[in-house]
Amino acid sequence: MKIIGLYGWSGSGKTHLTCRLIKYFVKKKMVVSTFKHTHHNVEIDKKGKDSYLHRDSGAREVMLGGKNNWALIHKGKKSKNYEFDDLIKKFSKENDLLIVEGYKKLDIPKIELYNSKINKSLISNKNSKAVAIVYDVIDKNIINSNLPIFDFNNTKDIGEFILKFLKLDEKY
Numbered sequence: 001m002k003i004i005g006l007y008g009w010s011g012s013g014k015t016h017l018t019c020r021l022i023k024y025f026v027k028k029k030m031v032v033s034t035f036k037h038t039h040h041n042v043e044i045d046k047k048g049k050d051s052y053l054h055r056d057s058g059a060r061e062v063m064l065g066g067k068n069n070w071a072l073i074h075k076g077k078k079s080k081n082y083e084f085d086d087l088i089k090k091f092s093k094e095n096d097l098l099i100v101e102g103y104k105k106l107d108i109p110k111i112e113l114y115n116s117k118i119n120k121s122l123i124s125n126k127n128s129k130a131v132a133i134v135y136d137v138i139d140k141n142i143i144n145s146n147l148p149i150f151d152f153n154n155t156k157d158i159g160e161f162i163l164k165f166l167k168l169d170e171k172y
Contacts, residue, residue, distance in 0.1 A: 001088075001091065001093070001095040001096065001097065001098055002096065002097050002098070002166040002167075002168060003088070003097075003098045003100060003108050003109070004097070004098075004099055004100070004108070004109055004110070004111065004162050004165070004166060005099075005100040005101075005102075005103060005106060005108050005109065005110035005111070005129075006018055006021075006099060006100070006101050006102075006110065006111050006113060007101075007102060007103065007104045007110050007111075007112055007113070007123065008112055008113030008114065008115065008123065009115070009118045009120050009123070010118075011115065011117075011118055012113040012114065012115040012118060013113050013115060013134075013136070013152060014101050014102070014113055015101065017113060017134065017152065017155075017158070018034060018099055018101050020155045021099060021155060021158065021159055021162070022034065022099065024155050024156065024159040025096075025097060025159065025172075028172045029172070030096040030097055030168075030172055031092075031094050031095050031096045031097070032095070032096065032097045032098075032099065033091055033092070033095045033097075033098050033099075034098070034099045034100070034101060035084075035087070035088065035091075035098060035099070035100045035101070035103075036101045036102060037100070037101065037102030037103040045062075045073060051064050051073065055073060055075055059075075060074070060075055061073065061074045061075070072090075084100075084103065084106055096168065096171075096172075097162075097166070097168070104123060106129075107129060108129060109129060109131045109165065109166075110129050110130055110131065111130070111131060111132045111133070111134055111158070111162075112124045112130050112132075112133050112134070113133075113134045113152070114133055114134065114135045114136070114141065114142065115135075115136050115152075116135070116136055116137040116139055116141075117136070121141060122141050122142075122145065124145065124147060130147055131147065131148075131165055132147050132148040132149065132150060132158075132161060132165075133145055133147050133148070133149045133150070134149075134150050134151075134152050134158060135149055135150070135151065135152060136152045148161065
């Protein structure tokens, strides 16, 4: 499984681009998964549902299984921070590509999303793992970068760059 990260300031368009890239790669018959980083507690259960009641009663893990899908909810210790390397082991071996959204400081190849309306500098100036920049408007921050640059709306070029960079272009 190859890994590429998308990162940027809040509101830069990470989720929007992630969804477009998923569709692009899936059309190429790739098996794609995503890993969304959050600073908040992860809650996918709804209060009152059976799975919530199981967890609330003390179950460490609750699995929901259906006809075509399943989800595993794991409740860890409050003092435990789960590391990226431990969590990606939970993904299926069938994946061709894992797109990681967020995790600015993670040691993986990443593409920075730059949105001029946010009025913040490029993070990649301080991040040696950045391999490209996706922009909304070319300004001095983009011009001064030594990295490959792509227009935010050009999903095809961004997707092709990722395939070439991760050496998946001959397979897909």
